[in-house]
Amino acid sequence: MGGKDYSRRKFINKCFSSGSVLLGSVLFLNCRGTNESSSGNESGHKKPSISDDPCNDLTSLSDGELKKRQSLGYVKQSTVPDNSCGNCALYIPAKSEKKCGGCILFKGPVYIEGHCVQWAAVTA
Numbered sequence: 001m002g003g004k005d006y007s008r009r010k011f012i013n014k015c016f017s018s019g020s021v022l023l024g025s026v027l028f029l030n031c032r033g034t035n036e037s038s039s040g041n042e043s044g045h046k047k048p049s050i051s052d053d054p055c056n057d058l059t060s061l062s063d064g065e066l067k068k069r070q071s072l073g074y075v076k077q078s079t080v081p082d083n084s085c086g087n088c089a090l091y092i093p094a095k096s097e098k099k100c101g102g103c104i105l106f107k108g109p110v111y112i113e114g115h116c117v118q119w120a121a122v123t124a
């Protein structure tokens with residue numbers, strides 16, 4: 001009888017501890033999600049809002065894609081004389097209905113006047 005009580009007690013304790021862990025996990029994940037969304041607005045990685053300029057619309061890009069763009073040192077306006085996306089071998093020219101082109105190294109719009117550290121001369 002004592003052994004039976006012991007196993008019942010053990011079972012109830014396990015249920016409570018499992019329930020506590022599960023409840024704690026759910027609360028933790030909920031809080032974590034809230035913090036991520038609010039911290040995204042406060043950090044320097046917030047996505048630019050949609051504007052009239054489609055080449056500046058990065059809202060469809062993931063954080064990883066934005067980081068890749070930044071890690072390559074992409075800028076909208078080249079400061080290197082005679083080197084810009086427009087004369088780079090990796091540039092994807094704008095289609096007729098679009099204003100801005102792209103780059104084969106990362107997703108998203110690219111200004112023809114832009115530049116990054118991977119600029120490569122076009123070879124004939």
Ligand code: SF4
Nearest residue numbers: 085088090091103116
């Ligand atoms: S590699 Fe750099 S310079 Fe060349 S098109 Fe892409 S972003 Fe522009």
